[in-house]
Every structure is written in structure tokens, then in C-alpha cells.
Amino acid sequence: MTQLAPVLDEIDSSLDASVQRLFELLRIKTISTDPAFAGECRKGAEWLVKELKSIGFDASVRDTPGHPMVVAHHAGATSDAPHVLFYGHYDVQPVDPIELWHDDPFAPAIKESDKGAKIITGRGSSDDKGQLMTFVEACRAYKKVHGSLPCRVTIFFEGEEESGSPSLKPFLDANKDELKTDIALVCDTSMYDPQTPSICVSLRGLVGEEVVVKAASRDLHSGYYGGAAANPIRILAKALADIHDENGRVTIPGFYDGVEETPTQMLEAWEKLGKTPEKFLGAIGLGIPSGEKGRSILELTWARPTAEFNGITGGYTGAGFKTVIPAEASAKVSFRLVHKQNPDKIRDAFRAFIRARIPADCTVEFHPHGGSPAIQLPFDSPELTKTRNALAEEWNKPTLLLGGGGSIPVVGDFQTYLGITSLMVGFALDDDRIHSPNEKYNLNSFHKGQRSWARILDALAK
Template sequence: MANAQLQSVLDHIDKDFDNSLERLFSLLRIKSISADPAFANDCKAAAEHLAKDIASLGVATEVRSTAGHPAIVGKTGAGGRPHVIFYGHYDVQPVDPLDLWHRPPFEPVVTDHADGRKIIVARGAEDDKGQVMTFVEACRAWKKVTGSLPIDVTFLIEGEEEVGSKNFVPFIEANKDEFKADYVLVCDTGMWDRNTPAITTSLRGLLYEELKITAANRDLHSGVFGGSAMNPIRVLTKILGGLFDDDNRITIPGFYDGVKDLPPDILEQWKKLNLTPEMFLKPIGLSIPAGEKGRLLIEQASSRPTCDVNGIWGGYIGEGSKTVIPSHASAKISFRLVEGQDPAKIRKAFRDYVTARLPGDCKVEFGDHSAAPAVALDWKMKPLAAASKALTEEWGKETVLMGSGASIPIVADFKRTLGLDSLLVGFGLDDDNIHSPNEKYDLRSFQKGIRSWARILAALAEVK
């Protein structure tokens, strides 16, 4: 009976898929770039649009104010059965450099990938609008076919994930009585590969710093002052250029303190997955792993801590030439952290590292954008086995339990504020260009993603 119901739901998903796609497109057309204040109204519009969409499932849904972009809270179910929070985000990354997009980023289309796959192209197609809508559409199908959802669901969608959830975390803390549940479902991660589903069981943390180095009190002419006045770009490049040693290890004292090697059995599993530069780096035009020597490529990409300068600027960057020694130079730097690393300690170590290398007459100002520790999820949690089985049934391949190199800081916040574990299921692929021009989501990820959630909802109803 339950199986027959599920089959009807899956059939309905396939039949209604064109409408699901149109509903996703409506959301993708809204320019909800959270990092840029110029798009604040678009963020609000996206929240209102998505709240209306969720409300149309018969869920009591509200757009809720925070100190930043609004959140969406929707509740359905009468209790007495498993109760999950579903988390996702409606905000997206900035779109620059715009000239590298093949089409306008907020005019979604279905098109053919170079290899013939059908893909949805738009900013947010995957991260995270496409992923969120796999769950929403799965719920819609259940509701349509059976009149209700198999479990109780609280929808909790935020608009500041791409800027560190600074106002969303205080919002859930302030309202935590509203968010009692058994665990959280998060749809913001990827598959192992195009055919193999995955559940993510560890996430790297993220420390994001900004620094500005000031030398002279004004811009100088290099003819007059070149050679005698310190150039802040020289200071900045010297400091940042020293962050890695010849083995590609990060040189900040204490950076690796507390970082553990993988358990031998996991290392063996990962060796067998045999991720090669040919598979992972060639599609992006590279061939040489840039991480620590002596580590597997999969370790470099997912279980080891990293450092990246995400932006750097100073002096004259227009056309032509200008012989200026600028007054200041800046950079944005982020660290992916792993279990055992304390973001606050790493921040202090980084700042000490910079300050120790600063000439006596220069100064540095620091700003921080986010600091979240790594998360290691409970591999033994009961819903994980149920979800894993449901995914395997949909995709016809064994579900991989994997570590992710990315950070979803909110997972640690859910544990800390609500005491809840998270189950991370998603349908992204490595070539989705998230945070880049020409972001895409495979049409198959979207359709089978909806079907996967329909199966998972059924499976979770059976978990006691």
C-alpha cells in the first residue's frame, strides 16, 4: 500500500515535471544576491515568492524579519510522527565577472551541455534554489497525490547563507522554541558523481578574513618616492606570498594543531575511490594538485584544511599605466577548516602572522566575514541509513557517504542552538559552476532530486 502510494507520487512527479521546472524558473528570475546591498529588495522579493510557493502546499508560511534579509518559516503536520526541519537558502552569489556568462544569469533556460546532457543554466540553478525546489516539489507531489506529507515538516529557508548567515543564526536562537524537531534535512550538497548518490557526513569549516595594509598617508608618485617609501602592495604580497611552503603546507604557526589524519579504514575507502587529477582537475584546465604533498587528491579537496586568497586589490587597476605607490592594499582570505581546528584560534594565529611581518611604519586593519568550525556528522544516525537506502533505490547505485570540502556553517549552528543533527542530501555535481559564471544544474539532478526526496520522505516516516 505504502509502496503503491509512493509509486503514484513518483509518477505524478514525472507527469508534472514541466510545471516543476516553470516554478523553479520563476524563483531563478529573482536577483537575490545577498552580498550586495543594491539587491536587498530582490532578496525580499525572492523570500515572498518562495513563501507563497510553500504556502501553496497548504503549509502555514510566513516571511519573517531578521536584522538582515528575511527568513521563511513554514509549518505543517499535527505531531505524533517524525518531525524534520528542512533547511535551504534562497540567496545567491554575486554574478561578476558578468562578461564570462554566456547568457544573462537571471534568465534561466534549459540547454544542452557540451556532452549532450540537458542542463538548467542560471545563477542559483544549483546553489541553492534548484536544490531547495527538489524538496518543495517532492512535498507538492505527496500533497497532491495523497493529501498530506508522510512526516511533519518545518520549512526554514534563509537569505544570507552566501554572506555567513550573520543575522539568521541570531534569528533561530531568538526563536528556538519554534524549531523543535527530530533532526534537520539540508539540501545544499552534491552527488559523488553524475550517477552515484551521496550523503555528506563531514563538512569543512570556514574562516573568512579581510585585511587592509596602509603605508603612506596618501598615494605617492613612484618617481619621487619609489625606492624610499614602503609600498603596501609589496608588504601584502610578501606576507601572502609566504603563506605556503614548498610542500604546499600552510606556514601559519599552529595552523595544523589538532588536525587528525583520516582513520585507516576511511583512507582505504578513499584510496579505492581513486580520484585522479585527470578526473577532477582536467575539466577546469589544471593538472597539478595544489595541496599538501603526500596527501591524496581527495584528502586535499575534502578532509585537509586550506587557505585561499579570494580577492586582492590595490593601486591603479584601470587601463594603461600609472606610476603610483598606493597608500593601501587589501585582500580577502578564507580558510577551510577541519575537525580539531578552532576558528577563533586560527583567526588569532593568522592575524599574529600578518602583524609579525608588518614593517614598523605600516599598519593593518582586519575585518572578519565569518568563522565556523568544521562539522563531523553522526554516521550512525538512524535516518541516515533510511535515506541512504532510498537514494540507492532511486539511482540504482550504492549511496556514498562522503566528506565535503565545502562549508555549511549553519549545520554547526543547528547543533549548537537547537541541539539537532543534520542529514545532508543533495544533487549538485562538481561541474555545476556554483559561485562562478554559467552556474548550472543538471535537468536530471532536478528531476531525480525531486523523486529522491519523495522516496526519502516515505522512508523517514518508517524511522522510529
Template sequence: MSRLDNVLARIDANLDKSVERLFDLVKIKSISTDPAFKGDCRAAADWLAREMSDFGISASVRDTEGHPMVVGHRAGESKPGPHVLFYGHYDVQPVDPIELWEEDPFAPRIVTRPDGSKVIVARGAADDKGQLMTFLEAARAWIAETGDLPINVSVLLEGEEESGSPSLHPFLEANSEELSCDLALVCDTGMWDAKTPAITTMLRGLVGEEITVTAADKDLHSGMFGGAARNPNHVLAEIIAGLHDSEGRVTLPGFYDGVIEMPDDVKALWDKLGFDHSAFLGGVDLADPAGESDRTALEHIWTRPTCEVNGMWGGYTGAGFKTVIPSKAQAKISFRLVGDQEPEKIREAFRAYVRSKIPADCSVEFAEHGGSPAIRLAFDSPALTKARKVLTDEWNAEAALIGCGGSIPIVGDFKTMLGMDSLLIGFGLDDDQVHSPNEKYNLSSFHGGIRSWARVLDELSKG
């Protein structure tokens, strides 16, 4: 047997202990958004640092202005392959509404479903404790079986991902030399389905803007002033309506600069995935595609930029009826970016467009809510090729190369601040109910994820 075979055999033999350790971590109520759980976040960081140090990755808890980071290293010797930085987060979402949980969210349990599959149910089982533990358990098995890891590995685990990562930028800036590696490994993504592994090769970027349109200096009686006074709700509605044309395209000048068309061979791979466009919308009780009329739903969510209104309000919105012309109207607008679109250019184009629509006796204010570019990994990347090979071997199904409609800001930070590309391999599923009651993580995802990372570490060590 090869050393990899021995490592995989150890993983199989010790699966129950791996599950026990995941349970111990999940029991810690590390809700980063609620100050009442600050001590629990510290406890989760301490637990992770202690566990890593015990099995052979020298780790420490690093204080920040918010919740602490955990940094670990098993590096220093000259080894083949890249020095990788694994990233995950130990904080979790709040459990509300608690009444919809079948049992205590922080009392993890294994449930056997009608089809015979087993799932781990608890807050954080999938996002992101189960995911990060797949990597740590793979590293544990390698060190226990062979005495070392096949490549140099560093680890960064944060405790504020679910609350906007306010401490992350300062921490990366202050520790850039220590954390800069050859490649980042991120396990906060998913599989194509329960039997098909996937590597996420594209993430959309994000620009967030909040606008406030002000007309009169106070709310006005609509009988006394209606028709004569400017209504900021009308102004805002016109602005929003003008953001798209009749074909669903965004109208901002230069908006599509940097948008890249996918190669035909990549589109052919996606066609093989059998994505059901009708079922995608039908699952949320919709039928007619929106967005650019000449694009498929899969293109919309993976490779095309968007402009969405996430909220708009003005005037009286409570129960009953109040006949006022509001003084202010507000909206939150987000743009998902792809390819080489530049966040600041999109922001500037949006603000210029809004200002052009503001009447002379009104004013507008802007509030910035983050901005990050899109990320894509070259399809001929050596790391991608190696990972795809071993994932296909482990799952006995060709690993899919997929896009992601969402954004993972840390991946952009790794690129812009530390100069690293990221390899995004996750084992979550669409039905894991992350952020929702009764969050779950398939036991097959956990077990297969550990085995997959063991294979990835081995393959990266090869020339």
C-alpha cells in the same frame, strides 16, 4: 503496493506539473544582492509560503532587516522518527555577464543535449530553487497520496544565502525554540556523478581575515625614498611567503591541532570512487599538485586544512606605470578548517604571526570576515545509514559518502545555535554552472531528487 510505492507513482505521474511549478518559481528574479530586486525576493517568499500552505504545510513569510524568511510546519502530532527541519534558499546570484546567456536567464526552458539527456536551464535552476523544490514536491506527493507526512516536518527557506545571510543569525536566535528539531535536512549539495547519489558527511569550516600594513603616512616617490623608506609591499610579501613551508604545510603554531586522520575504511570507500587526480587539475589547465606534498588532491579538498591568499594589493595598479612606494599594502587571507580545529584559535595564531613580522615603524590592522568550524556527521549515524540505504535503492548505485571542500555556514549554525546535526543530500552536478551563465539542472536530478526525498521521509519514520 505499499504507501511508498503509491507516493512514488504519484511523483512520476505528476512530474510535468512539478516542472511547471519549478518554472513558476524560477521566473521570479529573486537576486538578493541587488536592492533593485527587493520586491522580487518578497514575491518569491510569498509564492513559496502560498504553495506550501496550499498543499498542506502551514507556512508564513517572516520579515527581517533584509529579505524575508519563509517558515512552515507540518508537525504537532506524535509520529515515529525524528522531527526534521528542511533548509533551502530562494535567492539567486546576479546574471552577469548577461551577454553570455543563450536566452533570458529568467525564462526557464528544457534543453535536450546531444546525448539525449534533458536539462532545465535558468538562473536558480540548480542553486537552489531546483534543489529545494525536490523536497517540497516530495512532501506534496506524500500529503496528496496519504493525507499526511510520515514524520513531523518543519521548513526554513531564506532569501539572503547568496549575499552572506546577514539576517540569519538574529532570526535563528529569535526563533530558536520554534526551529530547534531533531535533525536538519540540507539540499544545497551534489551527487558524485549523474548516476551516483551522494551524502556529504564533511564540510570544511572557514576563517576570513583582511590585513592592512601601513608604513609611511603617504605614498612616496621611489626615486627620492627608494631603499631608505620601508615598503609595505615587501613586508606583506614576506608575511605571506612565510605562511607555508617547503612541503606545503601551514607554519602557524598549533595550526594542525584538531585535524583528524580519516579511518582506513573510509579511505577505501573513496578509492572506489575512481577520482582522477590528474584530470581534476588538468580541467583547469594545471598539472602539479600544491599543498601538502604527501597528500592526494582528494585529501586536500576534503580532509585537510588550507591557508589561501585570495587577494593582495598595494600601490599603483592601474594602466601604465607609476613609480611609488605605497603607504599601505593589503591582503585577504582565508583558512579552510577540518576536524576539530577552532576558528578563533586559528585567527589568534594568524594575527600573532603577522604582528611578529611587522617592523617597529610600521603598523597593521585586521578586519574579520567570518568564522565557522568544520562539520562532520558520524559515519555510524542512524539517519545517515537510513538515507544511504534508500538513495542506493532509488539510483541503483551505492550512495557515496563524500566530503566538501567548501563551507555551508548554516550547517554550523544549526549545530552551534540549535543543537542539530545536518543530513546533506543534494542532486546537483559539477557541470551545473551555478553562479555562471546558462546555469542548468538535469531533469533526472530533479525527478530523482523528488523520489529520493520521498524515500528518505519514509525510511526516517521507521524504528
């Protein structure tokens, strides 16, 4: 703690200055999806390079076919110090509808929330400029106090995360030797609540499929052909209904291959959070879980695989009524994957399951919509243990290990192209209104986020 204490003191005393630097970045309109803001995106990348160079990083703007990346390197206190890759993104979502903002989205300010907390307002304050600057400011404080960083650090800031990351995979592939480190640190996540530090240790994978069932050569009059001609809506609906049994389990053969049981200590920790089905679903007007029976609401959303129907069409759907038997019907189906489920095998099994339920005089075709495996950090990882303890010391509360119901594609890309796992640590909150008008980031998140990263870097170096 002797080496760390003055760094934490420096972070505390420099908070106002760090907020002003964040404000400078927030004023830059780095909207990646709109070509009109390409110049602003480059300006944002150049600003970050300037700041990183000011604290001793070898930093540069890297051009891509789209918006530029920022890559920076800094040596550690010793040549054999652990090497970490820190990832964040400097681009932001569009601000529409602008009329719903209380203030100019690119004029950041410190305000008081309706809950009495001090907040930083503005587009990108939480997603992801405020988050990435917590790490930059932790490095700044460490350098100012000790003249070096405890770990070797590579920083990688992306400029297209909010527009689908079209340049990311080619860039990682072309620069994998430069970017490969011992572990990645990803800040684009959140805390469980304002007082509970969290590490996301798993992310569900995804398989998307569109299935189209075709029957007659044209739409048919239901009075003339009804009862004799195959109805693709009925065929498709029956096939989809067969995917789940009465207990909510998926019936596709081989679907649960590679699915492991959630460790008991994780289940016990989640149970203590008191997240009942009524509390979780009540806000959306529901109260009864529809997934696998006998599992908690958090296990269902964080650690179990799913099959969901996202859209279904067929026949006449306009105003009024039209008595037809449609020529075709289609559905969009997505699977959330966990642990070691194989996306390709899931896709093949789903297609075989549907084909087996299609009459001989009908046809079916499939259109894939992406696929990625789940991400699972080993629960006994030494880096996880060190980070968990460091966060607990800062927040004076045990660190919660949680699962992510969705996906963070860059985590999978780091694993695929760089061969490294990721520690997902962030300080955003559920009410930060990311992607929405009036985005905010709690000042406490920004402050203690800096202190947390200083502790994490210190812990990883030992």
C-alpha cells in the same frame, strides 16, 4: 517497501504536473539583491505558502527587515515520529549579462542538452528552486497516497541566501524554539556525477584576515633610501612565505590543533573515484598539487586545512615604472578550517606569527573578514546511515560521502542557534551553471530527487 512503493509510483505518474508547478515558481523573478524585485520575492514566498497549504502544511509568510521567510509545519504519522527541518532558498541570482542567455531566464522550458539529457532551463532551476521543490513534491506524493507524512516536518525557506542572508541569524535566534528539530535536511548541494548519489558530510570553515605592514612615514625614492630603509613589501612577502614549509604544511604554531586524520574507509572510497592531480588540475592548466605532500587531491580539497593568499598590494602598480619604496603593503589571507580547528585561535596564532616577523621600527595592523568553524557530521550517525542506504536504493549505486571545500553558512547557523546537525543532500550537477547564464537542472535530478526524498523520509521514520 510496501508503504513506499505506491508513493514512488505516484511521483512517477505525476512528474509532468510537478514540472509545471516548478515552472510556475521559476517564472517569479525572485532576485533578492536588487530592491526592484522586492515585490517578486514576496510573490515567491506567497506562492510557496499556497502550495504548502494545499498539501496540509500549516504554512505562513514571515516578515523580516529584508525579504520574507517561509515557515511551515506538518505532523507525522505518529506523535513521536522523528522531526526534521528542511531548508532551501527561493531567491535567485541576478541574470546579468542577459545577452549571454539563449532564452528568457524566467521562461522555463524542457530542452535537450548537448549531452543528450533532458534539462529544465531557467534562473533558479538548480539553485535552488528545483532542489527545494523535489522535497515539496515528495511530501505531496506521500500525503496523497497515505494521508500523512512518515516524519514530523518543518520547512524553512529563506529569501535572502543569494544576498548574504542578513535576516537569517536574527530570525533563527528569535524563532529557535519553533525551528528546533532532531536534524536538518539541506538541499543546496550536488551529486558527485549524474549517476552517483552523494551526501556532503563536512564543510570547511573559514577565517579571513587583511594584514597591513607600515614602515616609513611616506613613499621613498629607492635610489636615495634603498638598502637603508625598511621595505614593507619585502617584510610582508617574507612573513607570508614563512607560513608554508617545503612539504606544503602550514608552519603557524598550533595550526593543526583539532585536525583529525581522514578515516581510512573515506580515503579508500575517494581513491576509487580516480581523481588524479592531472584530471583535477588539467582543466585550469596545472598538474602538480601545491598542498601537503603525500595526500590525495580530494583529501587536500575536501578534508585538509589550508592557508591561501588572496591578494597582495604595495607601492606603485600602475602603468609604466616608478622606483619607490612604499610606505605600506597589505595582503588578504584566508584559512579554510576542518574538524575542530578554532577560528579565534587560528586568527590569534596568525597575528602572533606575523607580529614576530615585523622589525621594531615598523608596525602591523589587522582587519578581520569573517570567521566560522568547520562542520563535521559524525560518520556513525544513524541518520547518515539511513539516508545513505535510502539513496543507494534509489540510484542503484553506493552513496558517496564527500567533503565540501567551501562553506554553507546556514549549516553552521543551524548548529549555533538551533543546536542541530545537518544532512546535506542535493541533486545538482557541476555543469548546472548556477549563478551563470543558461542555468539548468537535469530532469532526471528533479524526478529522482523527489523519489530520493520520499525514500529518505521513509527511512528516517523507521
